[in-house]
Structures are given as structure tokens and as C-alpha cells.
Amino acid sequence: MPEHAPLPSSSAPPSPPVLTLREFGFTYRGSDDPALTGVDLMLHPGEAVAVLGPQGAGTSTLARAVARLLGEHGESTGSREATDDGIGMLGDDPEAQVTGLSRTVREEAALPGRLIGLPLQDCLARAAVSLETLGITALAERELSTLSGGERQLTALASLLTLHPRVLVLDQASQSLDHSARRRLARSLRQFRATGGAVLLTGHQHDELSVECDRVLFLDEKRLSAGGLMPSSVTPVQLAAHGIWDARHEVHTPLNTPVHLPNSARGPGHEVLLRVRDLSVHRASVQVLDGVELDLRAGEVTALLGANGSGKSTLLGSLAGLVPSGAGASILGPGGVELAAEPAHRRANHIAWVGQDPGDQLSASTVHAELMRAAPLGPGGRRLKRADRLQAKKQRELDVQRVMEMAGLTAHAEDHPYDLQPAQRKDCVIASALLMNPAVLLLDEPTLGRDAAGMARLSHLLRSFTSAGGAVLVATHDRRWAAEVGDHQLRLVADHLLPDT
Numbered sequence: 010m011p012e013h014a015p016l017p018s019s020s021a022p023p024s025p026p027v028l029t030l031r032e033f034g035f036t037y038r039g040s041d042d043p044a045l046t047g048v049d050l051m052l053h054p055g056e057a058v059a060v061l062g063p064q065g066a067g068t069s070t071l072a073r074a075v076a077r078l079l080g081e082h083g084e085s086t087g088s089r090e091a092t093d094d095g096i097g098m099l100g101d102d103p104e105a106q107v108t109g110l111s112r113t114v115r116e117e118a119a120l121p122g123r124l125i126g127l128p129l130q131d132c133l134a135r136a137a138v139s140l141e142t143l144g145i146t147a148l149a150e151r152e153l154s155t156l157s158g159g160e161r162q163l164t165a166l167a168s169l170l171t172l173h174p175r176v177l178v179l180d181q182a183s184q185s186l187d188h189s190a191r192r193r194l195a196r197s198l199r200q201f202r203a204t205g206g207a208v209l210l211t212g213h214q215h216d217e218l219s220v221e222c223d224r225v226l227f228l229d230e231k232r233l234s235a236g237g238l239m240p241s242s243v244t245p246v247q248l249a250a251h252g253i254w255d256a257r258h259e260v261h262t263p264l265n266t267p268v269h270l271p272n273s274a275r276g277p278g279h280e281v282l283l284r285v286r287d288l289s290v291h292r293a294s295v296q297v298l299d300g301v302e303l304d305l306r307a308g309e310v311t312a313l314l315g316a317n318g319s320g321k322s323t324l325l326g327s328l329a330g331l332v333p334s335g336a337g338a339s340i341l342g343p344g345g346v347e348l349a350a351e352p353a354h355r356r357a358n359h360i361a362w363v364g365q366d367p368g369d370q371l372s373a374s375t376v377h378a379e380l381m382r383a384a385p386l387g388p389g390g391r392r393l394k395r396a397d398r399l400q401a402k403k404q405r406e407l408d409v410q411r412v413m414e415m416a417g418l419t420a421h422a423e424d425h426p427y428d429l430q431p432a433q434r435k436d437c438v439i440a441s442a443l444l445m446n447p448a449v450l451l452l453d454e455p456t457l458g459r460d461a462a463g464m465a466r467l468s469h470l471l472r473s474f475t476s477a478g479g480a481v482l483v484a485t486h487d488r489r490w491a492a493e494v495g496d497h498q499l500r501l502v503a504d505h506l507l508p509d510t
């Protein structure tokens with residue numbers, strides 16, 4: 010079958026489409042180039058379609074167009090027809106997924122119903138069903154500010170489901186979810202479709218959710234491929250050709266050989282840059298970590314796996330000094346310096362932390378200004394003599410340019426960090442961290458929202474850092490990437506850190 014041949018007509022659903030885009034295009038205000046052009050797309054009741062494209066191809070614009078969220082942001086061409094305006098969408102920005110209007114998970118899940126005037130009892134009943142469907146009933150009374158990234162994403166999905174939409178648009182819906190949460194979500198989408206609901210998935214990765222769709226379409230150069238492919242027939246080569254990251258762990262594990270840049274420092278016995286002993290952490294009286302032991306060595310990447318809420322962010326935050334740990338913990342930095350009692354800003358001389366939400370760590374109005382702010386002037390800093398200071402400034406500019414280049418941010422130097430895609434915002438924080446010249450880099454879920462090139466760039470950044478003698482601890486749900494980039498893989502299970510098998 011040619012790559013984009015329509016599927017056999019026997020598999021086409023008989024009912025009329027709930028959504029039709031014809032020759033649809035969209036140009037953002039202030040831009041000369043369209044973000045989408047000539048898009049034809051039909052979605053039928055009970056159908057699920059995945060539209061995959063590389064970062065910047067327009068997948069999020071397409072999702073927003075379908076959900077009618079583009080409004081006054083620009084000009085559209087062609088037509089969009091929907092027979093049912095019960096379209097609900099979950100966007101691709103994990104930081105914008107909860108409203109900030111509710112205190113608890115239950116209130117957040119009930120909120121959309123309240124906003125459209127449903128009686129409170131109905132809202133709560135619907136919320137209870139949504140939480141149950143997504144397997145997060147146990148979180149109902151939890152305050153939103155205490156949720157892990159995946160828990161927050163599931164809460165946002167639960168809110169969406171309480172509106173009983175007829176069409177669900179999910180932009181990178183799997184991104185903060187662990188394997189079992191993705192499977193749970195896939196199961197609830199199956200139930201949703203069985204009752205006539207239609208699903209449009211968009212994103213840059215082929216994973217547990219997109220493999221469940223009826224069709225996969227590729228968006229390249231702002232245009233959508235015609236017809237579609239059965240997800241089971243999509244090959245790694247086709248995905249690579251379209252710039253899509255293939256997150257199907259099973260497909261890659263047997264073939265996987267870790268790709269490492271040459272690194273003379275690697276091998277057992279080289280310097281331990283961070284030695285952790287007896288690290289225990291409680292959050293709101295629940296023990297999240299119990300007696301964790303960990304060695305991070307120069308030249309090595311350690312991948313940290315674990316279910317949603319298992320404590321990965323807690324571990325990284327406690328090493329960075331941002332989450333208090335129990336008495337008796339020892340955290341030895343480079344040269345054996347004890348850091349456990351040091352505040353976060355002192356630990357930052359050795360350890361750089363890139364948290365889950367990049368927005369928390371960005372404050373300048375352009376990418377370039379953000380990186381200049383992060384980069385120290387070198388030993389002596391502001392006290393340098395004028396000539397030395399000029400030289401140090403020149404060097405800093407060169408360092409910033411080099412890191413921007415490596416992180417793929419050069420073209421965005423003058424952009425506001427909040428105008429970047431979520432993955433690029435994270436790149437900006439990673440670039441700032443690298444400019445601090447830390448010995449140890451702690452990264453929390455840096456793979457979210459990346460296409461194949463974005464993943465390769467990230468791997469390269471980490472490998473360059475370890476090749477220069479640094480050590481990396483990186484929390485991720487992407488088992489394929491963890492196997493490829495990690496010298497070691499550890500898994501957090503029931504408060505304990507174990508080798509991943």
C-alpha cells in the first residue's frame with residue numbers, strides 16, 4: 010500500500026462526520042507565513058485520528074483550530090464545519106492545565122460543570138465518574154498545589170471529561186503520564202469512542218495513545234498528508250522520515266544499542282560527584298523517599314524512572330535543596346563536600362536543577378537576556394579590572410551564543426521565553442543551567458513535547474556535558490530514551506530507589 014493511501018472503505022465509519030476541515034489554513038496575526046495551509050480533515054463519531062508532526066509543523070495550531078480556540082489570533086482560510094460544538098480540548102502546555110480557581114482535585118474536576126451552570130450535585134457526580142475513569146479517585150481531596158506533574162495532567166483530563174464532550178482534542182496528551190496512566194487513558198478513550206465520541210490526538214511522538222487510533226496522519230511543512238495509515242503499520246523509518254519521535258519502547262528495546270559520544274572519563278571507578286546516603290523525605294506527612302542511596306559519577310548519565318507520583322521530582326528537588334529532607338541524610342558533592350545542611354543557593358555552585366515547570370525558572374523578557382543573566386562573569390565577577398571585565402563579558406557572550414546554538418535556540422534569541430513551545434522553554438532553562446558550569450545536572454522530565462530532532466539535541470547536550478566531566482540525573486517517563494541515553498537506569502518504587510530491570 011502506498012504510504013498515504015486511504016484506508017479500505019470497509020473500515021470507514023458510516024455516520025456523517027462530526028468535524029470537517031476543507032482547504033483549511035491559518036496565519037497568526039503579525040506573521041507573513043501561514044502556520045497551516047490546505048488542510049483537509051474529517052472526523053466521524055467513534056473515530057480516533059492521530060495527527061503527528063515535528064515541532065513547529067502546526068500540530069498545536071490544528072488542535073486549537075478544531076477546538077475553535079484560535080479566535081482573534083489570526084486569519085483562517087477554507088472552511089471548518091462541526092455538527093456538534095461539544096468539543097473539549099486539553100492543550101500541550103503542562104503548566105497551563107489547571108485553572109487556579111479550585112483548591113482540590115474534586116473541585117477542579119467539578120468546575121467546568123459549574124461554569125456552565127449545572128447543579129452542584131450533578132457536577133460532583135460527574136467529577137466522581139471522571140476521577141474514577143482515570144484512576145485518580147484517591148486524589149480527590151488533594152490540594153492542586155501538591156500534585157505531581159502526571160497527577161496534575163490527569164486532573165485536567167478529568168475536568169475535561171466532566172463536560173461530556175462529543176469530540177476530544179488532546180494535544181500531546183500523554184506527555185506527563187507514566188506507562189500505566191497512558192494505558193488507563195487509552196482505555197477510557199476506547200470507552201468514550203464506543204459511545205460515539207470522536208478523538209483527535211496531535212503531537213510529536215508516536216506512543217501508547219496514538220497506536221490506539223484508527224488512523225495516523227502526518228503534518229509536514231504545514232500540510233496534512235491525505236488518507237492515513239493504520240497505526241500498526243507505521244514503521245520506525247516512516248516516523249523518522251517525518252521527524253516524529255517513536256516512543257514505543259517495545260519496538261526499540263531489542264534493537265537498542267546506547268549511542269555515546271567518546272568519553273575517556275567513563276568507566277567504573279571514576280570520580281563520584283554526588284554521593285547520597287540515607288535520604289528520606291516526607292511530603293505532608295506521607296513518606297515519599299526512604300533511605301535513598303545514590304552515586305552520580307563524572308561522565309555518566311543516570312536515568313530516573315518511576316510511576317507518576319513515585320517521588321522523582323521530590324528526589325531531584327531534595328538534592329537541589331528545594332525540598333527538605335529528613336535528619337541524618339548525607340549529600341556529598343564534588344571533592345566530598347557535605348551539602349545536606351547547605352541552602353539551595355550554595356548547592357547551586359555544584360548542582361544545577363532544571364525543574365518540571367520551566368516557567369518557574371524564567372524571568373527575563375528574551376531568551377538571550379535570560380541566558381546572559383544565568384552566565385557568571387567568571388572568577389572575580391564584578392570586581393574584575395575594567396579590561397579583564399570587558400574580556401570576561403566577551404567570553405560570556407561567546408558562551409551564551411555557543412549554548413544557544415547547542416540548544417537550538419539561536420533563532421529564538423530575541424523571543425520572549427513564554428512565546429516558545431513548552432519544550433523550547435525547557436531548553437532555555439537547560440541552557441541557563443549549563444552556563445552555570447555545574448558539576449552535576451539534575452533534569453526533571455526534559456523529554457516532554459519533543460520530536461525526533463529535539464530528542465537527539467537533548468541527548469547531545471547531555472553527552473557533551475558528561476564528556477566534559479559532568480554527571481547527570483534525569484527523571485523521565487520515556488523508557489526508550491532512558492535506555493538510549495542512560496549509563497544507568499534506576500526506578501523509584503514504593504519510596505525506594507532500585508536498579509531498573
Ligand SMILES: Nc1ncnc2c1ncn2[C@@H]1O[C@H](COP(=O)(O)OP(=O)(O)OP(=O)(O)O)[C@@H](O)[C@H]1O
Nearest residue numbers: 155157158159160292293317318319320321322323
Ligand atoms: N508539596 C507537596 N505536598 C504534599 N504532597 C506532595 C507535594 N508535592 C508532591 N507531593 C506528593 O508527593 C508524591 C511524589 O511527588 P513527585 O512530584 O515527586 O512525583 P513524580 O515521581 O515526580 O511524579 P510525576 O511523574 O507525575 O511528575 C506524590 O504523591 C505527590 O502528589
